[in-house]
Amino acid sequence: MRTGRVRIGGRSFPVRSLNTVVIGSGAAGLNAAVRLHRHGQTDIAVITGRFGAGASAESGSDKQTYYKLSLAGDVPDSAADMARDLAAGGSMHGDIALAEALGSVEAFFHLAGLGVPFPHDRYGAYVGYKTDHDPRQRATSAGPLTSKLMFEALAAEVRRRRIPVYDGHEAIAVLTAGRGPGKRAIGVLALDRAKAGGPGRGFVLFNAVNVVAATGGPGGMYEHSVYPESQSGSHGLLFEAGAAAHNLTESQFGLASVKFRWNVSGTYQQAVPRYVSTDAAGGGEREFLNDYFPDMGALATAVFLKGYQWPFDPRKIAGGGSSLVDLLVYEETVVKGRRVFLDFRGDPRGDGRLAPFEPRHLGPEALAYLERSGALTATPIARLRKMNAPAVALYKAHGIDLAREPLEIAVCAQHNNGGFRGSIWWESNVRGLFPVGEVCGTHGVTRPGGSALNAGQVGSARAALFIARRRAGRPLPEAAFAREAGAAGLEKWELAEAMLGRGKRRGLSPEACLAEVKKRMSACGAVVRRPAEAGAEKARARELWLRARREMRVPSASGLAHGFKAIDMARTPAI
Ligand SMILES: Cc1cc2nc3c(=O)[nH]c(=O)nc-3n(C[C@H](O)[C@H](O)[C@H](O)COP(=O)(O)OP(=O)(O)OC[C@H]3O[C@@H](n4cnc5c(N)ncnc54)[C@H](O)[C@@H]3O)c2cc1C
Numbered sequence: 001m002r003t004g005r006v007r008i009g010g011r012s013f014p015v016r017s018l019n020t021v022v023i024g025s026g027a028a029g030l031n032a033a034v035r036l037h038r039h040g041q042t043d044i045a046v047i048t049g050r051f052g053a054g055a056s057a058e059s060g061s062d063k064q065t066y067y068k069l070s071l072a073g074d075v076p077d078s079a080a081d082m083a084r085d086l087a088a089g090g091s092m093h094g095d096i097a098l099a100e101a102l103g104s105v106e107a108f109f110h111l112a113g114l115g116v117p118f119p120h121d122r123y124g125a126y127v128g129y130k131t132d133h134d135p136r137q138r139a140t141s142a143g144p145l146t147s148k149l150m151f152e153a154l155a156a157e158v159r160r161r162r163i164p165v166y167d168g169h170e171a172i173a174v175l176t177a178g179r180g181p182g183k184r185a186i187g188v189l190a191l192d193r194a195k196a197g198g199p200g201r202g203f204v205l206f207n208a209v210n211v212v213a214a215t216g217g218p219g220g221m222y223e224h225s226v227y228p229e230s231q232s233g234s235h236g237l238l239f240e241a242g243a244a245a246h247n248l249t250e251s252q253f254g255l256a257s258v259k260f261r262w263n264v265s266g267t268y269q270q271a272v273p274r275y276v277s278t279d280a281a282g283g284g285e286r287e288f289l290n291d292y293f294p295d296m297g298a299l300a301t302a303v304f305l306k307g308y309q310w311p312f313d314p315r316k317i318a319g320g321g322s323s324l325v326d327l328l329v330y331e332e333t334v335v336k337g338r339r340v341f342l343d344f345r346g347d348p349r350g351d352g353r354l355a356p357f358e359p360r361h362l363g364p365e366a367l368a369y370l371e372r373s374g375a376l377t378a379t380p381i382a383r384l385r386k387m388n389a390p391a392v393a394l395y396k397a398h399g400i401d402l403a404r405e406p407l408e409i410a411v412c413a414q415h416n417n418g419g420f421r422g423s424i425w426w427e428s429n430v431r432g433l434f435p436v437g438e439v440c441g442t443h444g445v446t447r448p449g450g451s452a453l454n455a456g457q458v459g460s461a462r463a464a465l466f467i468a469r470r471r472a473g474r475p476l477p478e479a480a481f482a483r484e485a486g487a488a489g490l491e492k493w494e495l496a497e498a499m500l501g502r503g504k505r506r507g508l509s510p511e512a513c514l515a516e517v518k519k520r521m522s523a524c525g526a527v528v529r530r531p532a533e534a535g536a537e538k539a540r541a542r543e544l545w546l547r548a549r550r551e552m553r554v555p556s557a558s559g560l561a562h563g564f565k566a567i568d569m570a571r572t573p574a575i
Pocket residue numbers: 023024025026027028029047048049050051052053054055056057059060061063064065066067147169170171172214215216217226227228230231233234237262263414415436437438439449450451452453454456
C-alpha cells in the first residue's frame with residue numbers, strides 16, 4: 001500500500017493506494033481479507049466503523065446455526081441436493097446456490113481449522129441437526145455465539161497475517177469511474193473519526209482496483225430490530241455507486257426481546273411461557289392469545305412449535321399455526337399500541353373458555369420432547385432451566401432475571417434475504433465492486449437457518465479467489481485517481497460543510513431523521529405490509545431522503561459520520 005496526498009477542490013487529502021479495500025469487519029469482510037492474503041494478494045486493507053461491531057460479532061441466538069453439506073451419519077447428501085434446497089424457497093439463482101453448496105465444506109473446515117469449536121465426535125463426525133427449511137440434517141452450531149466465535153477466529157487470523165485494519169473509519173462513498181456497463185469501482189472515501197476535528201474533517205481516500213463491500217444488513221431501518229445496535233447497514237453507499245439490488249423486500253422477522261436484543265427461539269418457546277400484553281403504562285394485563293385459539297392444547301402447541309419454526313412464515317398462520325403467534329404479537333404492539341411480554345414465572349392460565357395449561361394438553365410431538373428432556377415440570381422457568389440453564393443465565397448476565405420479571409418482546413427484523421446482485425464470483429454490475437455477506441442478496445426467500453453464515457463465507461472466499469487470479473492489477477496513479485474521484489469527493493465535502501454550517505438549531509438532526517426512517521419502516525415495510533400504504537410511503541421516504549440531503553445538521557465535526565449515516569439510512573427505503 002502506498003500512502004500519499006491528493007488535491008480535490010483545492011484541498012489536500014490523504015490517499016492510500018492498494019489493490020483491494022474491504023469495507024466492514026464482520027465474518028464476511030474478515031474472511032475476504034484472510035483469503036486474499038492466503039492467495040498472495042497482500043496489498044489490501046480493511047476499513048471499519050468499529051472493529052467488533054456488526055451482526056457477526058455482536059449477535060447470537062439460542063443455537064446459532066451454520067448450514068453446510070451433511071458430513072456425518074448414514075444419510076446421503078450431495079451438493080446438487082443442497083443447491084436445490086437452498087433455491088427451493090424462491091428468489092435464489094441455481095448457479096449461486098450450487099456454488100454455496102459446493103463451497104460449504106471448504107468454508108466450514110476453514111473456520112474449524114482457525115479454531116471455531118464446531119462439535120464433533122471422536123471419529124471426526126461433525127454430526128448435524130435439522131434446522132428450518134432443511135430436509136436433511138445439515139445444520140451445526142458452536143453454541144449461541146457461533147458467529148461471534150467466527151469473528152474472533154477470523155480477527156485473530158487477520159492480526160496474525162498483519163493485515164492493516166483502519167478502525168474508526170466510516171465509508172461514506174464507493175468511488176466509481178465510467179458509465180453504464182463500463183462503470184467500475186476505483187476506491188472508497190472514508191471519514192476517520194479520530195481526525196474529524198482537523199482541517200481535513202477526517203476525509204481519507206482509498207484508491208483501489210477492487211472494493212469488497214461487507215457492510216452487513218440494514219438493521220438500523222427498523223424500530224423493532226434484533227440486529228445489534230451497532231449494525232445499521234450502509235446500503236445507500238452501494239445504491240449511490242450504481243450497484244443493482246434485488247429481492248430487497250425479502251426480510252426475515254421473528255420474536256425477540258427488546259431490552260436486551262436476543263431471539264426468543266428454541267427452548268424459550270418450548271418451555272411454553274405465558275404470553276401477556278399490557279397497556280403502555282404496564283396496566284390491564286391480559287393473556288391475549290386466548291382469544292384466537294380453540295383450546296389450550298392448540299395454543300400451547302403453537303407456542304412450543306415457535307421454538308423451531310422461529311422466523312415468521314405466512315404459510316404457518318392458518319389453522320392455528322406457529323406464525324399466528326407472531327401476527328398476534330404484531331397486532332398487540334403495532335396496531336393496538338400495547339406491550340407484550342413472555343412471563344416464565346407461571347403457566348398460561350387460560351380464561352373461562354380455555355383451561356389452565358397442563359403439559360398433557362400439548363400435541364404428541366411436543367409432549368414427547370418435554371418428556372425426553374425431563375422437563376415435564378410445573379412452571380415455564382423450571383422447564384427452561386431443565387432444558388437449557390444457560391438460556392436463563394444469559395438474560396441474568398444482561399440484567400434480566402426471568403424467574404422474577406416478564407420479558408418484553410416484539411416482532412423484530414433479523415435478516416435481509418435480498419440485497420445487491422452478484423455474479424457467481426460475487427461481483428456486482430459495477431466492475432470491481434464485490435458485495436459479500438448479508439449485503440449480497442443471495443439468500444432466497446425461505447433460506448434454511450444457518451445458510452446466511454455459509455453464504456457470507458463462501459461468497460467472500462470466491463470473491464477473494466477471483467480478485468487474486470483476475471484482478472491483481474495496480475491502482476490508478478494518484479493524479480488520475482484524483483481526477484476520477486474529484487467530483488464525488490467534492491460533493492461529500494460540500495455536504496459535510498453544509499451539515500456543520502447549519503449549527504445547532506436549523507435543519508434536521510441525524511437522530512430525528514433516523515427515528516422517522518424507523519417509524520415508517522416498522523409501520524409499513526416490516527412484517528405486515530399493505531401494498532397501497534407501502535406505495536404511498538415510498539414517495540414520503542423519497543421526500544425524507546431529499547430533505548435529509550438538504551437539511552441535515554450536526555453540532556460539530558465529531559457528528560459528521562452520524563450525519564452521513566442518517567442520509568444513507570434515509571436513502572435505502574426511498575429506492
Ligand atoms: C439475532 C441474530 C441471529 C442470527 N442467527 C443466525 C444463525 O443462526 N445462522 C445464520 O446463518 N445467520 C444468522 N444471523 C445472520 C448472520 O449473523 C448475519 O447474516 C451475518 O453475521 C452477517 O455478516 P456480515 O459479515 O455480512 O455483516 P456484519 O457482521 O453485520 O458486519 C458488517 C460490518 O460492516 C461494518 N460497516 C457497515 N457499514 C460501514 C461503513 N459505512 N463503513 C465502515 N464499516 C461499515 C460494520 O461496522 C461491521 O463491521 C443472525 C442474525 C441476527 C441479528
